Amino acid sequence: TAAITSRFIDNDNGIERLRVSLGQRMYFDEQRVTLDANDVRRTKTLSDFLASVSGQLSRDAWLDTNYQYNRELGKAERYNLGLRYNPAPGKTLSLRWRYERDTEVAGAALRGPSRQIDIAGQWPIQKNWYVVGRQNYSLTSRQTLESLLGVEYNAGCWVFRGVVQHLTTSATDVTRAFFFQLEFNGAGSLGSSPLNVLRRSVPGYNRINDGSNPFSSDDDF
Numbered sequence: 001t002a003a004i005t006s007r008f009i010d011n012d013n014g015i016e017r018l019r020v021s022l023g024q025r026m027y028f029d030e031q032r033v034t035l036d037a038n039d040v041r042r043t044k045t046l047s048d049f050l051a052s053v054s055g056q057l058s059r060d061a062w063l064d065t066n067y068q069y070n071r072e073l074g075k076a077e078r079y080n081l082g083l084r085y086n087p088a089p090g091k092t093l094s095l096r097w098r099y100e101r102d103t104e105v106a107g108a109a110l111r112g113p114s115r116q117i118d119i120a121g122q123w124p125i126q127k128n129w130y131v132v133g134r135q136n137y138s139l140t141s142r143q144t145l146e147s148l149l150g151v152e153y154n155a156g157c158w159v160f161r162g163v164v165q166h167l168t169t170s171a172t173d174v175t176r177a178f179f180f181q182l183e184f185n186g187a188g189s190l191g192s193s194p195l196n197v198l199r200r201s202v203p204g205y206n207r208i209n210d211g212s213n214p215f216s217s218d219d220d221f
Contacts, residue, residue: 018055092204
């Protein structure tokens, strides 16, 4: 495997402003071992070409993009572009676009290109109250693949979280999950915790009882 990475570091604060990576794998022999007899490596010499560009564009904004190019077909195999705005703990908004050339759409038997848009965020709506959410929508099948909506309340010594999650598991099946948690700072919690789901679904998600508060004393809320 051959790869190269170049980084631009801000001398004033050490922030990684830009990272560019390029890579490719070279094969010297044919593939003889697979988990699936039909899943044999297409190429005999070179893998798909991979590229990645990411970095912190400003104090509050981040960019993350990946690209995979199929040399045999002369087409993009998959790529994604993501932007995130995170001005303070508890304040984050993200937008991501994904494309995959050949994939199953919501478990359907018919395979084809997949195009998705993914919007997520966590934001204070009133003092001590926060809203969290995510919408992952397939433009190809015109359906929601995953949606999440919840509220959080920070009372100082305790925190309440309520989250509803909607998942499309196949072309006809939908799964819904409900999380309700009452957390006492330093003394445990009651109910089902949605923290792992929130960290996975909302880029930049921050626990609202970690000591930070995006509201100042001058806020009108």
